[in-house]
Amino acid sequence: MSATDVITPSRLKPMPVSQPVELAPKPSLIGLTREEMAAALKEKGVADKQIKMRVSQLWNWIYVRGVSNFDDMANVSKDMREMLKTHFTIARPEIVEEQVSNDGTRKWLLRFPPRGAGRPVEIEAVYIPEEGRGTLCISSQVGCSLTCSFCHTGTQRLVRNLTAEEILSQLLLARDRLGDFPDREAPQGTIMPAEGRKVSNIVMMGMGEPLYNFDSVKTALLIASDGDGLSLSKRRITLSTSGVVPEIYRTGDEIGVMLAISLHAVRDDLRDMLVPINKKYPLKELMDACRAYPGLSNARRITFEYVMLKGVNDSLEDAKGLIQLLKGIPAKINLIPFNPWPGTNYQCSDWEQIEKFADFINSAGYASPIRTPRGRDILAACGQLKSESERMRKTERLAFEAMMIANHGED
Template identity: 45%
Template sequence: MTANLLDLDLEGLAALCERLGEKRFRATQLFRWIHQRGASDFDQMSDLAKSFRGKLGTSARIEGLPVVSRHESTDGTIKWLFDVGDGNAVETVFIPEDDRGTLCISSQAGCAVGCRFCSTGHQGFSRNLTTGEIIAQLWHAEHFLRKHLGTSERVISNVVMMGMGEPLQNFSALVPALRTMLDDHGYGLSRRRVTVSTSGVVPMIDRLALECPVALAVSLHAPNDALRDNLVPLNKKYPLAELLDSCNRYLEHAPRDFITFEYCMLDGVNDQPEHAEQLIALVQQHRRAGVWCKFNLIPFNPFPASGLIRSPQARVTAFARMLADAGIITTVRKTRGDDIDAACGQLAGDVKDRTRVADRMAQQRTIMLKQTPVEAVANKET
């Protein structure tokens, strides 16, 4: 089986070049062709020697993920469903704003954490994605959007690892993917504009701080251990005190001077004034010098299996005001992509009925056997 070059960061690509008897600097040229230009055909790479292209043709490939579907919301949000094999699929969401373009990327097929308010968790866990499968989401989205919008400029300015899965439970594949996103010869994203969201895998937060510190968002969702145990089962292993201590350690390496705490607002569950008071006390107890955290309150996106409903807007506003009055920077997330099930916590979508999806994927693959990867993607996107 040939190597998929989307699996390799620049250092990995340099090692491959050396194994092929080429100079390490050739890796930079190859890396730029793949990630900056979106090339999937070695014959396109005109500044590489023909002999090198021949070696690549027999030992490597550039293979993205087959697109099962693409949906565009009335607000401009785009959601892709990608086939990752064996009846599994993952979702990726592009969220356009006036000053940025954000891509929400999945790290696992399904999720093992099982948060009560997340539809992905109710789907169950299938497997970790490879580095190439993580990067393929960005690779496809960036170059599709350039063609779609008729621009040669970079469209995606921000990446959030907030799609399906717990990124820090797929650490070995995550870090090379992050390095490719950050590399100036790849996507050139700022560490401040790449965010890893975690439900609180404490040892991996510490490792991320040392190996590839980017912006960190923590799914908090409760102000005390008893409630968080119920909403985020991982809390039983890594309770709040340990989690917040690890956040403070992370700040010694982070590109930002704050951690974002995500808090899904659930009617009658975690949205009462006493919960806000407990959150304030929790933050003050672990406060370090200066601003060390920000809260992002997230309106819950209901789904039947959760048994939960969204907090009324007036209660969300009052909750936010209590935090702000205590000196905690607080925002309320604007819900995007509701009409295509692309909003926060909804990423299970078309994956729910695995039999139906598997049948659709089999039909897609039959067609694609007669096409090159580029033709297959082009035909699906029209």
């Protein structure tokens, strides 16, 4: 099956897509800042007086027109295109499988080529069509180091961070597949918003902890929100963290996107079990960081994500504790019915109990929507993402983990 084959959105349908993967891939221009792109062109002999113009051309073709082949750059000279093809790439990752849920949610299993002495890796990205908007859930790491006990992704060991190119490529590929670039059409029968952009919102809520990959996430999100390129509003970009406190202020100050906190408990003893990073950054430190988030206001609230686990964190006492914990923080509370995955010991709270919990929080003045589960039938819902990517060799993994500990300390 090719990348242009029709997918019936009314039922689950895996779709393997074959694309060539280079064993020694050329460096990509995707994910480079303008300054980095200029330096790369200069190194390949582009004259100084042409560099600014060439960067502007490439930026437009890659991020506005969405091309993935240098030959499609109509206003770039043939000699320049040949040089670009020889030394660089703007190719998309390989689609290993595409699945479509009964509710129109799409999940892509993507494979990226080796980096340095590493191996090919796989990650998952999810697209959720809704009335008036379409949200893309993007991964920042291959696997995850946080081992949150209710999260499927946490059962996959961390393999490595994604590069800025690999983070942005998820957005570019989604826009390709959904016909969201000029002169593109979506596959027949695709469920998506009736008007406007097909990908109007992005959330860093996929595989991994974004703030343990801060620099690459920052570069990717600044390019995604660049007004001369992909041009997504920062108010439509949300970064979700489990609570890497030292990087929370930097997120607001240096990236300026919306913040979400993966909370799930209001007591340190319980959160230590559900979200183990709490042992390093307990609730008081986390709440202090939230109160200091740059730009925080009633118009720019922090979203607190709270997965509803039967008999674990869903009592009215927990609801009261949540109100006390968030006192003074402009906040919205997303209540997430637990999405089951193979091997889990947790159960979703009864719907009646979720509604009681929500009513109590609403009566205290906090918006507390109950998030409708999407894509459960293809394991695309919150907390369900996991790839079967090859792991690093032991020596590579130990070296990477030593670097993470040196940068952040043990969790």
